[in-house]
Amino acid sequence: MKKLKIGIIGTGNISAQHAAAYLGDERCELYALCDIDEELLAAKGKQYGIGRLYTDCNEMLAALPELDAVSVCTWNAAHAPCTIAALDAGKHVFCEKPMAMNTAEAEEMRAHAKRAGKLLGLGFVRRFGRDADLARALVEEGKLGRIYYAKAAYTRRNGSPGGWFEDKARSGGGPLIDLGVHVIDLVRYIAGNPQPVSVYGAAFSLLRGRELTDLPAYLASRPDAPVSDVEDLAVAMIRFADGMVLQAETSYKLYTGEDENSVELFGTEGGVRIAPDLTLHSSAAGKLAEVSFPFPAAFGGEAYRKEIEAFVSAITEGAPLRADADDGVAMMKILDAVYLSARTGHEVKL
Ligand SMILES: NC(=O)c1ccc[n+]([C@@H]2O[C@H](COP(=O)([O-])OP(=O)(O)OC[C@H]3O[C@@H](n4cnc5c(N)ncnc54)[C@H](O)[C@@H]3O)[C@@H](O)[C@H]2O)c1
Structure with missing residues (x-):
């Protein structure tokens, strides 16, 4: 089976849960990392043995058309721009909570997911x-x-x-x-x-x-x-x-x-x-x-492992998302x- 190539945008605290879940899922390959903080990014690259490191998600998305999906684990103000960039580049996105800074941003993200025909999962981890x-x-x-x-x-x-x-x-x-x-x-x-x-x-x-x-x-x-x-x-x-x-x-x-x-x-x-x-x-x-x-x-x-597992199953098997863009907008x-x-x-x- 061809593994899904996964990128993580934002490599702070919560990204560790995402990384652990992807690394533990044989359907996935943790493929690239992105953070505006170069020092943190380098440390995470070393920790996970990943050389594809980017300080700008647009550069990462342009350089790696083979990426299948990304987790967005940035601070909240970057959720909408990073999610929209990834959706527009044809990637499935799993975005941490809260979905965005406000309803207008969240609705825009949902519209981009619809237009791209890609999944937009939300990190409402308590559902798992x-x-x-x-x-x-x-x-x-x-x-x-x-x-x-x-x-x-x-x-x-x-x-x-x-x-x-x-x-x-x-x-x-x-x-x-x-x-x-x-x-x-x-x-x-x-x-x-x-x-x-x-x-x-x-x-x-x-x-x-x-x-x-x-x-x-x-x-x-x-x-x-x-x-x-x-x-x-x-x-x-x-x-x-x-x-x-x-x-x-x-x-x-x-x-x-x-x-x-x-x-x-x-x-x-x-x-x-x-x-x-x-x-x-x-x-x-x-x-x-x-x-x-x-x-x-x-x-x-x-x-945390279960929510990522469910996101991956949604990509590979079409399983329904337990928390989707509609829940994020609500x-x-x-x-x-x-x-x-x-x-x-x-x-x-x-
Ligand atoms: N589900 C949960 O239980 C849970 C727990 C903690 C945090 N979170 C959510 O996860 C997100 C991150 O929180 P955290 O605690 O990991 O914060 P953090 O401060 O540890 O990490 C955030 C990282 O995002 C990076 N970043 C900011 N803008 C960026 C951009 N445009 N491109 C790439 N990287 C960028 C920062 O440099 C920083 O390293 C937040 O939205 C937060 O609400 C969820």
């Missing part, structure tokens, strides 16, 4: 967790009944990755666009991908100057940035076409007891809580009941609306 599989199965079995309310929280007390993540011109925003996407998309996925119809949001940038010595768990490849102009807390009420209302909260900085990464969905027959283990809340014998699972049911790192609409509502103080209808 064991918890997501289990929660989806519970929903499909009718264990939740009609889902009408959900909560999603991804809050860090002191967890800004710094660097470009705090520079709005390169990130598009703070914890909402970085962390919120994961848990908001997870709720959407578990609930069967309902479309958002309206959003009320608020955002605060009141702890921007707060410097604590407790180090965050995750740092950008280059943690220093010339500016810090993103929100430190964003909250939202999101209404979906199926009637479900989602309350979401997300922070880089917050005076609270502990970090939280949880998702809950409440239905007429039961509720499911992922925090991070998965529990089904229901009733039996006329009493409230709780079901836990005697195997690991929390999100695990193998999800998410960008939600995020844009939260920021707009936060600015205006009013609900935004989509």
